[in-house]
Amino acid sequence: MAATASSVAAANGVAKSDAPIREDYVRIDDLTKEYDGFRAVDDVSLSIRKGEIFALLGASGCGKSTLLRCLAGFEKPTYGKIELDGVSIVEQAAYDRPINMMFQSYALFPHMTVEQNIGFGLKMAGLARDRVAARVEEMLTLVQMNRFAKRKPHQLSGGQQQRVALARSLALSPKLLLLDEPMGALDKKLRSQMQLELVGIIERLGVTCVMVTHDQEEAMTMATRIAIMDAGKIRQVGTPDEIYEQPASRFVAQFIGSVNLLEGTIEDDEKDHVTIRSDVLEQPIHVGHGVTGFEGQAVAYALRPEKIKIEKDEPAQPHNKVRGLIEDIAYFGTHSVYHVRLQTGKKLLVHFMNAKRWASERFTWNDTVWLSWGDNAGVVLTS
Amino acid sequence: MIARLRKYLPGGRWAVIAPPYFWMLLFFAVPFLIALKISFSSIVIAMPPYTPLTEWVGDTLQLKLNLKNYLFLLRDPLYVNAYLSSLKIALISTLLCLLVGYPIAYAIARLPAASRNTALMLVVLPSWTSFLIRIYAWIGILKNNGLLNNFLIWLGVIDEPLKILHTPVAVYIGIVYAYLPFMILPLYTNLVKHDHRLIEAAYDLGCRPWQAFLRITLPLSRAGIIAGSMLVMIPAVGEFVIPELMGGADTLMIGRQLWVEFFNNRDWPVASAVAIVMLVLLIVPMMIFHHYQSKELEGRLA
Numbered sequence: 267m268a269a270t271a272s273s274v275a276a277a278n279g280v281a282k283s284d285a286p287i288r289e290d291y292v293r294i295d296d297l298t299k300e301y302d303g304f305r306a307v308d309d310v311s312l313s314i315r316k317g318e319i320f321a322l323l324g325a326s327g328c329g330k331s332t333l334l335r336c337l338a339g340f341e342k343p344t345y346g347k348i349e350l351d352g353v354s355i356v357e358q359a360a361y362d363r364p365i366n367m368m369f370q371s372y373a374l375f376p377h378m379t380v381e382q383n384i385g386f387g388l389k390m391a392g393l394a395r396d397r398v399a400a401r402v403e404e405m406l407t408l409v410q411m412n413r414f415a416k417r418k419p420h421q422l423s424g425g426q427q428q429r430v431a432l433a434r435s436l437a438l439s440p441k442l443l444l445l446d447e448p449m450g451a452l453d454k455k456l457r458s459q460m461q462l463e464l465v466g467i468i469e470r471l472g473v474t475c476v477m478v479t480h481d482q483e484e485a486m487t488m489a490t491r492i493a494i495m496d497a498g499k500i501r502q503v504g505t506p507d508e509i510y511e512q513p514a515s516r517f518v519a520q521f522i523g524s525v526n527l528l529e530g531t532i533e534d535d536e537k538d539h540v541t542i543r544s545d546v547l548e549q550p551i552h553v554g555h556g557v558t559g560f561e562g563q564a565v566a567y568a569l570r571p572e573k574i575k576i577e578k579d580e581p582a583q584p585h586n587k588v589r590g591l592i593e594d595i596a597y598f599g600t601h602s603v604y605h606v607r608l609q610t611g612k613k614l615l616v617h618f619m620n621a622k623r624w625a626s627e628r629f630t631w632n633d634t635v636w637l638s639w640g641d642n643a644g645v646v647l648t649s
Numbered sequence: 650m651i652a653r654l655r656k657y658l659p660g661g662r663w664a665v666i667a668p669p670y671f672w673m674l675l676f677f678a679v680p681f682l683i684a685l686k687i688s689f690s691s692i693v694i695a696m697p698p699y700t701p702l703t704e705w706v707g708d709t710l711q712l713k714l715n716l717k718n719y720l721f722l723l724r725d726p727l728y729v730n731a732y733l734s735s736l737k738i739a740l741i742s743t744l745l746c747l748l749v750g751y752p753i754a755y756a757i758a759r760l761p762a763a764s765r766n767t768a769l770m771l772v773v774l775p776s777w778t779s780f781l782i783r784i785y786a787w788i789g790i791l792k793n794n795g796l797l798n799n800f801l802i803w804l805g806v807i808d809e810p811l812k813i814l815h816t817p818v819a820v821y822i823g824i825v826y827a828y829l830p831f832m833i834l835p836l837y838t839n840l841v842k843h844d845h846r847l848i849e850a851a852y853d854l855g856c857r858p859w860q861a862f863l864r865i866t867l868p869l870s871r872a873g874i875i876a877g878s879m880l881v882m883i884p885a886v887g888e889f890v891i892p893e894l895m896g897g898a899d900t901l902m903i904g905r906q907l908w909v910e911f912f913n914n915r916d917w918p919v920a921s922a923v924a925i926v927m928l929v930l931l932i933v934p935m936m937i938f939h940h941y942q943s944k945e946l947e948g949r950l951a
Binding site: 338339340359360361365366367369370373374375376377386387390391434435438 | 849
C-alpha cells in the first residue's frame with residue numbers, strides 16, 4: 267500500500283527531540299513470556315530510540331504490562347533478549363538495572379515523607395546524606411513540590427502523589443523510565459493537564475521513557491511513537507498520526523478512534539487509481555492512488571467519520587457519494603456524530619464540526635442527507 | 650406528646666451500644682471494684698475473711714482505707730521480685746513469639762489465597778483441644794524420660810537426659826507454644842494487606858530483598874507487631890498454669906503468688922492487692938498500644 271498519509275496537524279502535542287537519535291537504545295528481540303503455557307507476550311521485537319517517549323497501547327490483558335514488567339525486571343522472560351544502551355539486562359535483577367518505574371497508583375511508601383520517598387533510591391545507592399538532600403531538593407523543585415517535602419503520601423492529592431512518584435523514579439537519573447498507566451488514578455480534568463506537564467519534565471531531562479496505557483488519547487498526547495499490542499503481539503508501531511491516518515490492519519483501524527469499515531473487493535486496479543466494489547454502496551469506491559493488490563482481492567476501505575462530508579444537496583463530485591437517512595444523533599458540543607443509514611442498510615458514522623453556533627440544528631432525525639468523501643480520504647486495508 | 654417522650658426514651662442506637670457496655674460493667678467494672686474494695690481491708694478469720702471498709706460509729710460513717718496490703722507488697726522483696734520476674738518472663742516470651750510467629754505469619758500471607766485459610770486453620774487447630782491436655786503433653790515430651798530425651802539418647806546426641814522440665818526453659822517453651830496463635834493472627838491480618846507493589850518499588854529503587862524487608866515490610870507491619878505483642882504479653886504476665894505445672898519451685902511468677910495468697914494463706918486482702926497492682930502493670934502497656942493504634946487510625950483518616 268502506498269497511500270499518502272495526509273499530514274493532518276497531528277493530535278500529537280509533543281515536539282520531537284532534536285537530540286541525535288539512536289535507533290536501538292532499547293532493543294527487545296523475540297521476547298516471549300509464558301505463564302503455564304499461556305503466552306502473555308508473544309515473540310515481541312522492538313527498538314526504542316534514545317530520548318523518545320514510547321507508548322505500549324492495548325486493551326487490558328494484551329500483554330503490555332507484562333512486557334513493561336520484563337523491562338523493569340519483575341518478570342523473567344521465558345526467552346528473548348533485552349538490551350539497554352548496548353548492554354544485555356535480561357540476567358540483571360530489578361535492583362541492579364539502571365531502570366526506574368513510576369507505578370500504577372504510584373506505590374509511594376506510606377510510612378515515609380515525600381522527601382524520604384524521593385531520597386529512598388539515593389540512600390540505597392549509598393550516597394552521602396548531604397548529597398541525597400541536595401538531589402531531593404533538586405527533584406522537589408523539578409516537580410514543584412518543595413512545600414510538601416515533610417508530608418506523608420496520604421496527605422497529598424492524586425496529582426501531588428503523581429509528582430512525588432515521578433520525582434522518585436527520576437531521582438536516580440535512570441537510563442530508562444517506565445510509566446505504568448501514569449494517569450490511571452487521576453480524574454479526567456487533571457489528566458490532560460498532568461499529561462503535558464509530565465511530558466514537559468521528561469523532555470527537559472531527555473530521559474528515554476516507555477509507558478503503558480489503555481487510553482489512546484493519553485498515548486497520542488504523550489508519546490512520540492506508539493506500539494499497538496493485542497494478544498501478546500505488536501500489531502503496529504508508528505507515530506500517533508501514522509497510527510491514526512495509516513493503520514496497517516482492520517484491528518488497528520478499529521482500535522484507534524472510530525472508523526467506518528467498508529468491506530469489498532478490488533474491481534479496477536490501475537497505477538494511479540483503484541476502484542473497490544462494496545456491497546453496501548451502489549457506486550464503487552474511487553481511490554485516488556495505486557495500491558499493492560490485485561483485481562478481485564478482498565479488502566476493507568477504512569474511512570474515518572470526520573473525513574466524510576454531510577450535506578443536504580447532492581454534491582457535484584462524480585464518485586464517493588451516497589444518500590442516507592439520519593437515524594441517530596449524538597451531540598458533543600465541539601462536534602456532532604450522525605449515524606446515517608444507507609439504502610443498503612449499512613450504517614455510517616459521520617462527524618460534523620460545529621464550527622458555527624447552532625450549526626447542529628441544520629440536520630435532524632430522519633433527514634435525508636448526502637455523504638461524500640475525497641479520493642484520498644480513506645485507507646485500503648488488506649489485513 | 651409521645652414524640653417528646655420518645656426523645657427521652659432509649660432508641661435503637663442504645664440497643665446496639667448498650668450490650669457491650671453492660672457486659673464490661675458486669676464482668677469487668679463490678680469485679681474490679683469488689684477486688685479494689687477488698688484490697689483496702691484487713692484480714693479477719695470470719696466469713697467473709699476481710700473487714701468492711703465502712704463502719705457506723707454513732708452518727709458518723711467512717712471509711713477506713715487500709716494501705717497495709719500495698720505497703721506489704723512493696724516492702725516484701727518476694728512480691729517485687731515476682732512482679733519483675735513475671736514481666737521479664739512475659740517480655741522474653743513475647744520476643745520469642747515474635748521471632749517464631751513473624752516468619753510463620755509472613756509465609757501464610759504470601760501463600761496463594763486459596764491455601765491461606767487452611768494454613769490459618771492449622772495455626773488455630775491445637776486450641777480446639779483442652780489447654781491443660783496440651784500442657785500435660787508438653788510435660789510428657791520434656792520430662793527426663795520423656796519423648797524428647799529418649800529420642801536424643803536414641804540418636805546418641807546425649808548420654809544423660811537433659812533437665813528441661815521444671816526449669817525456666819520449660820516455662821518459656823510452654824508460654825511461647827500456648828500464645829503463638831495470638832501473635833500470628835494479628836501479624837497475618839496486617840501482612841496480608843500489604844501491597845506487593847511497594848516491595849517491587851523498593852527493588853526498583855535498588856533494594857535487595859532483605860533490605861526491602863527491613864525498610865518496607867517491617868515498618869509497615871508495626872501495628873501488627875504491637876497488637877500481637879500485647880495479646881501475648883498481657884496474659885503471659887498473669888500466667889499461672891504454665892509456671893505451676895512446667896516451672897520449677899524457683900520460677901517466680903505473680904500468678905502463682907496470687908494463688909498462694911488466696912488459697913493457701915486465705916489472705917483475701919493481700920491477694921486482691923496483688924491482683925490490682927498486676928492490673929495496673931498491665932494497663933500501662935495497653936494504653937501504649939491504644940495510643941499507637943489510634944494514632945495510626947488518625948493517620949489513615951487524615
